[in-house]
Amino acid sequence: MDQIRIALIGYGNVGQAFARMLEKRREYIRETFDTDPVVTAICTRSKGGILQPAGAGGIDTARVTDDMFDKLIDAIKIIDFGEYDVMIELTPINIMTGMPATRHVERALQRGKHVITANKGPIAWAYRELRDKAEENGVQFLYEATVMDGVPVYNLTRETMMGCRITEVSGIFNATTNFILTEMEKGIDFEEAVEEGRRQGFVEADPAMDVDGWDAAAKLTALMNVLMDVQITPTEIDREGIGHITKEDLDAAAEQGKKIKLLCQGRMEEDGDTGILKPVGSVKPTLVDQDSLPAIMDATSSYVSIMTDLMGGVTVIEEPFEPEIDHTAYGVLSDLLRILNDTKIK
């Protein structure tokens, strides 16, 4: 039986959830693809890494202990010198630069390794270069978990809308702000809503990236780059957060039969002077009708609407799923299955 060797760059909640899911689906993978998936390298930010020597087999991820990590083994060492077939990038995102994830992806592709990223930085900042590098090196570069967790937005369009041109992408992409706005509708103010979100685990200790719209802008950028084949970065998005929204604003909206939602929208627009089409994206608190799709999105639901030339619009909704971390891990697993599937065909 063949092996597929996996390097996990980043081993936080998603990495560990992925390792558990891989264990559960090991038999399915062996039977379906006649291939045994083995983890040959793990890298953490604080503890260092574990790198199996060539031919030493896989790491038993259920039995990883702190003393197995070597402080001298870092991500680049694993990526440049490790024995693996697929690098999975799971480090925390830096929305302002896309680093170091973009560098990790680039170097693995350069070595002719398949890459899966759950980190949207590389797609938001350097999608086209990375896609081209993957193609040059005859490997796959997949990123399904970067938007809407395991919901197959990218695969949907790549695999099932052949021949269609995507003309617009829109939706609610950030669950934290949607949760905060939904709580505020109940009559509490912004700070209380943030506190409630922290208590329930939906809001991070420092929610600035969410609240200021940066997370949504990065996701919008990622979707536009991939689906509309453009080159746009998060800083080019016309971005407004929800930090200034008051419960009075929400009350005023309700009186008009409306709600306020953080909507994202990306499309091509003609430049007034040159007439050249260029990508334009916005993330903004927006008044929506109470019986519209964005208005009825549950606190932690999100959706993506795609407009195409040949088949009109399609909307995909991600329903809340607990634990969310498993949902993201499934996005990574589905990319791995795709690599196994396509490798088998060839």
Place this chain on the structure above:
Amino acid sequence: MDQIRIALIGYGNVGQAFARMLEKRREYIRETFDTDPVVTAICTRSKGGILQPAGAGGIDTARVTDDMFDKLIDAIKIIDFGEYDVMIELTPINIMTGMPATRHVERALQRGKHVITANKGPIAWAYRELRDKAEENGVQFLYEATVMDGVPVYNLTRETMMGCRITEVSGIFNATTNFILTEMEKGIDFEEAVEEGRRQGFVEADPAMDVDGWDAAAKLTALMNVLMDVQITPTEIDREGIGHITKEDLDAAAEQGKKIKLLCQGRMEEDGDTGILKPVGSVKPTLVDQDSLPAIMDATSSYVSIMTDLMGGVTVIEEPFEPEIDHTAYGVLSDLLRILNDTKIK
């Protein structure tokens, strides 16, 4: 350059829209797949068929005239003796039997031809046999246009949810009844709503199959058979139409903050006596909250919700798209592109 030869069995609105769309995308197909798509046979119910002799090239579908049809050439003659690579089944559905479409599909597969059907009869009545026959003969059997027109429901799950088990399918599958109920909410009665639908082209001359829930039941059966890998037929669905719904019923619902929608639901249920899991499906007018997803579906929108074990729920919404006939034709075209894509890989 290779050719892919197409037999169109049925040449009504969808068949003609498909032929136009194929013409528009011919250059794209030639460039992408290095293959020229040619229509070598066309069959109609009333006028007979056109069947190109071997090596005679394709039919110029933009210039088909009535005198080109031969009364003696019927569907079976084309399917059994024609020169083609892909048979596209576009005859009108008989929901009670799935015939003659099922026979057409079976005989083409038996000859080792790829089959695309926009007719849901074969999927609702004989999915498993046809799937197995396609596999035995090493050909593809695709049916994306049978539910939600061109929206890629089947492809979504087949191509992008690998390793997931689908545990439930639900939604609003029939636009005609949704239109009638939406009109009745404005205060008119059933007959007036049907008349209005006929005027706008959303309701057929004889709407019984829609109104009585048969169309929705056939779609539910098709989805369950394919996505949940069961064997269930339209007559086994617990089915109730909307013919008895009055505007008073809708008023009473509105007073409770609710609406009435024709909901479809399919899932596995344990048999009380034997404990064996069996597929159970229902199509029924159902009270739903006014801020729920089914309630906000526009007159001619529809949606499918899929519940899975590994990644929770995903919902896909089909937005209204004019002309609808092009949407269905795109579903057929996307299946053809899939065959071209997969044939190229092999």
